[in-house]
Amino acid sequence: ALQEAFETGNERVRSAVVAAIGELSTGFDELTFLLGDVSAAAEEIQASQDTQGAQLRVIIDKVDWVATEARLTREEAAAWRTSGGLADVGAAGHGPRWAHGCPYRGLQPFDEADAEVFYGRERLTAELVGRLAGQRAGQGILVVTGASGAGKSSLLRAGLLPALARGLQLPGSARWPRVVITPTAQPLAELATRLAVLGGTDAAPIRRELTEHPERTHLAVRHAVIADAERRTRGQAAPGGDTGRLLLIVDQFEQLFTLSSGGAAEVERQAFITALCAVATNPAGPADEPPGLVVVAVRGDFWDQCAAYPELARALQDGQFVVGPMTESDLRRAVTGPAEAARLEIEAGLVDSILRDLHSADANNAGVLPLLSQAMLLTWENREGNRLTSHGYGAAGGVSNAVSASADAAYGALPPHQQALARDMLRRMTIVGRDGRLSRRPVTRADLYGSAPAGQPGQIDAVLEAFAGKRLLTLNDGTAEISHDVLLHAWPLLGGWLADDQASLILYSQFAEDAAAWRDSRDDPSFLYRGTQLAAIRQADARWAADPARYPVLAATERDFLDASRRAAHRGTRQRRVLAATLVVLLIAAVAGATVAVRAARTANSQRNSALSGKIALQSEAL
Numbered sequence: 001a002l003q004e005a006f007e008t009g010n011e012r013v014r015s016a017v018v019a020a021i022g023e024l025s026t027g028f029d030e031l032t033f034l035l036g037d038v039s040a041a042a043e044e045i046q047a048s049q050d051t052q053g054a055q056l057r058v059i060i061d062k063v064d065w066v067a068t069e070a071r072l073t074r075e076e077a078a079a080w081r082t083s084g085g086l087a088d089v090g091a092a093g094h095g096p097r098w099a100h101g102c103p104y105r106g107l108q109p110f111d112e113a114d115a116e117v118f119y120g121r122e123r124l125t126a127e128l129v130g131r132l133a134g135q136r137a138g139q140g141i142l143v144v145t146g147a148s149g150a151g152k153s154s155l156l157r158a159g160l161l162p163a164l165a166r167g168l169q170l171p172g173s174a175r176w177p178r179v180v181i182t183p184t185a186q187p188l189a190e191l192a193t194r195l196a197v198l199g200g201t202d203a204a205p206i207r208r209e210l211t212e213h214p215e216r217t218h219l220a221v222r223h224a225v226i227a228d229a230e231r232r233t234r235g236q237a238a239p240g241g242d243t244g245r246l247l248l249i250v251d252q253f254e255q256l257f258t259l260s261s262g263g264a265a266e267v268e269r270q271a272f273i274t275a276l277c278a279v280a281t282n283p284a285g286p287a288d289e290p291p292g293l294v295v296v297a298v299r300g301d302f303w304d305q306c307a308a309y310p311e312l313a314r315a316l317q318d319g320q321f322v323v324g325p326m327t328e329s330d331l332r333r334a335v336t337g338p339a340e341a342a343r344l345e346i347e348a349g350l351v352d353s354i355l356r357d358l359h360s361a362d363a364n365n366a367g368v369l370p371l372l373s374q375a376m377l378l379t380w381e382n383r384e385g386n387r388l389t390s391h392g393y394g395a396a397g398g399v400s401n402a403v404s405a406s407a408d409a410a411y412g413a414l415p416p417h418q419q420a421l422a423r424d425m426l427r428r429m430t431i432v433g434r435d436g437r438l439s440r441r442p443v444t445r446a447d448l449y450g451s452a453p454a455g456q457p458g459q460i461d462a463v464l465e466a467f468a469g470k471r472l473l474t475l476n477d478g479t480a481e482i483s484h485d486v487l488l489h490a491w492p493l494l495g496g497w498l499a500d501d502q503a504s505l506i507l508y509s510q511f512a513e514d515a516a517a518w519r520d521s522r523d524d525p526s527f528l529y530r531g532t533q534l535a536a537i538r539q540a541d542a543r544w545a546a547d548p549a550r551y552p553v554l555a556a557t558e559r560d561f562l563d564a565s566r567r568a569a570h571r572g573t574r575q576r577r578v579l580a581a582t583l584v585v586l587l588i589a590a591v592a593g594a595t596v597a598v599r600a601a602r603t604a605n606s607q608r609n610s611a612l613s614g615k616i617a618l619q620s621e622a623l
Helices: 002-008 011-027 033-083 112-117 122-134 152-166 187-199 203-212 214-232 263-281 300-307 310-318 328-341 350-361 369-381 390-395 398-412 416-428 445-451 457-469 492-500 502-520 531-546 556-622
Strands: 142-146 178-181 246-250 292-299 320-322 430-432 438-440 473-476 479-482
Touching (some): 011 033, 122 152, 142 300, 142 310, 187 214, 187 263, 214 292, 246 263, 263 292, 328 350, 350 369, 398 457, 416 445, 430 502, 445 457, 445 556, 502 556
Parallel strands (some): 142 292, 178 246, 246 292
16 A cells, blocks of 8 residues: 555555554554554665666666767758758758858857857757757746856757757757747736737737736647647648647746836736746647747846745756856867858967966856857957957957957947946946846836937937947847846946945835836836835935936936825825824814813802802801
């Protein structure tokens, strides 16, 4: 019975068996041996299962290794067929020529369009595809995590997406719709918009359904996938009736915790997590399998915040895929592969110098990829003809100084008034958590225009273009953000601004989040500041206004929020004054009334005493 309870995984049956044996053992002296027998049997089963488990893990690791080798072999064979050689076999396996400018991305991640020059992560890509294949039965969210700068975004965008699009490593994946999102400050709206685009429908009802019933998101995904399949096949049935599955990648998952706070944000955060779990685990359709595969990429230093949610804690435990540092051979390929694809020559000894610098910058090579990519970008800009040289690499500042050299060059080329704008804009693109942790924050051009003096949109655009030209900022669809968190630490000038303003930035970051939450709530007065909180931000506002070159200028929403808080506080003060005045009047009236009453009582007492004295006198005369 005990063995059966173990095998079925029924904890209640197991506990009932042990309890029954325990009662028999304690109730009858001659049966006390039963508990010992149960313990011995459990120990034997435990030892047997531990041994089998260890053997199975060895087998599974071997199976995974062989499967990865098979995937890589298929990619290499395809590359031979298309290009006639292995020299240009990268994550994409396409042609050998890169004719789109610099083959290095600087601080920006490699994207799907950059797959031809994405090198050094071929094996890790194949391993990730293998893990994704194991998630198809509904095992839940696959969490890709690692240190900032380990290359998570590039792995997903330039490694995983092209591999699935080719369909070699995972059968059927070439037909899957693929959606990549970042949470933004409104993750449900972002997800609803992308599902609406996929399904060719309106986003509003999808957003409403996600908000009210996030546990049903798998149904919305199923409908969107079917609509997409019908549109792509022009209404014809897919082979075998297979409409495919949605691959949903949520990059920069830490935005879920950094870009919004407060009660309403927490409700949406939980709903978004529930929605992702529904997509990855709830079956839908005739195949009785989840309609989507969900992959999230999150910085390793946000594990604690993810683990606070039971659904994510299980994913971290069971579905975690760690992006570790590159090996030396992988790093060498990351340098030489893009150069070969672009037909660039590399001076002898340059790669060895770069690898030595990488090791000096970080002995484990854990988060150096953005530094390496920026150094190679500048080396390419300093190339001699078609040749990458040690002189050009040295002029770039090497691995350790390439980022700061790029930022200094962009900032130094600006006139003084644009430098002042740059300081304010970069502060606005940085968010400081309550624990002091720095992160990027996307901002809209409209917010940047609104925070600057009138008539300066052109000046702001010039600053954005100057930093984007160095790949330090990423500009997309009316938004701007710092390309990588490494800029927050690798550029001493920016680090100095942020260190000096740390306390103010923490206060401002929280104030900006609260102002956005107030506006999202349609100006709910319960969100307004009061008391000491309002007093603190008013003092800070005066300090910021006195030194606009050092402190951020409030955006329109933030100024409206502060003004509304002031007006509410003023109304409250006036109401308190009216109440106090009313109480004073009532008090005076009460005192006056009491005085009259006392005088009346004294008069009455005097009259009563006089009457009593007269009565006594009459009685005396009568006697």
